[in-house]
Amino acid sequence: MLKKRKKKLKQIESLAVHIELTYSCNNRCFYCYNENHKPISMSMNKAKLLIQKIEDYVYTRSFPINIVITGGEPxxxxxxLYYMYEKLSNIPNLSISINTNLATNDxxxxxxxxxxxxxxxxxHFxxxxxSMFEGIYNKITCNTNYKFFIRNLEYILSKPEVFSIVSNIVVNNYNKDxxxxxxxxxxxxxxxxxxxSPLKSKQTSNEIFTLLNKAIKFSKKLDMIFHGFATPFILTNKQKRSIDYQELKEYEIRNCGAGNTHFSITPQGFLTPCSAISSKHRFFNILETNNEFIP
Incomplete structure (x- = not known):
């Protein structure tokens, strides 16, 4: 673990934090870092401690804070998830989103x-x-949850007064065509x-980015809103999916497929620049008594 850092965020105008409720997931996407984590989940006691930390922090700040509830699969x-969403919804000056694969069978x-x-x-989801095609979806996710995904997606889209959606596609060799x-x-x-989110490798990098530009032009013709490229996923031999932490400038916001982020909080309560990197790069556990929510 890194030594405790005393740096402050540089005069930020907003703060974006991902809270990971679990490393458990009902899909097993071949590029996902989740394969490198044990399927642990945040306990209710830890969730209550975290909510208290967030409340204490928010009430002493004037800038907007965005929290993304994520996983694994939340x-x-x-x-x-229910507890966290309900409590966060009652905190002013806070926006909340949920990052999900919508593949629950329930x-x-x-x-x-x-x-x-x-x-x-x-x-907000x-x-x-x-992929929108069943065979490709199942190949990428190493599962057969497509029918649940489509059912849940259709349900949410049928209620625009209740739900809003921003989707993210990890573009790779399976779905590029x-x-x-x-x-x-x-x-x-x-x-x-x-x-x-482009999946980068030596073989596919140029081809993928050329395709992404074509996709952007096509989406504009459909009057769709493109929110930009999320942080590239780098395929390595040692780790199925890894975001190179050396490319992430400390305390700067990143455009992630799960929503913009400055930091992530693991199910155990550790603060980290991104969960797709090694656990040795964690900062500290914010649930410990003397640690502030964000330093």
Missing amino acids: FENIDV LTKIQELEKLKKQDEQI FVSIP TLIKSIMLMKLIGINEFKM
Whole structure:
């Protein structure tokens, strides 16, 4: 673990933090760093401590703070997800989003979350969409949850007064040939906002980025909103998916597929620049008594 850092964020105008409720996931995407973590989850006691830390921090700050509830798959730690969302919703000057694959086989989990919606607000989702085509979806996710994903997606899109969606596509060798068609299908079913995360390797880098530019031009013709390239995923031999931490400038915001971020908080409570890097680069555990939410 790194020694405790005393640096302050440089006069930020906003703060974006990812809270990882679990490393458990119902998909096993071949590029995902989750394969390198044990499937641990945040306990309810840790969630309560974290909420208190966030409340103490927010009430002493004047700038907006965005929190993304993520995983793993947050619907795999459903009780903590409900608790976290409800408590965070009551904190002023705070915006909340949920990063999910929407592949849960239990639709009632989404319907119960819907009951926590505040009046005149929406529940905001960042949705990972490997592909809109079943065969490609199953190949990328190493699973057969496509029917649940489509059912849940259609349910959410049928309630625009309740839910909003920004999708993210990790563009790779499996889905690159159908990327344009997937974007077209997303538009047809009602998804108007998206990001793309390029999967980089020596063999595919130039080809992938050429394709991404074509996809952006196509989406503009459909009047879709493109939110930019998310942090590239770098495929390595040692780690199925790894974001090179040396490329991440300390305390600067990054455009991630799960929503912009300055920091991530692990299920154990460790503060880290990104969960896709080695655990040895964690800063410290913010749930310990003497540690502030963000230094």
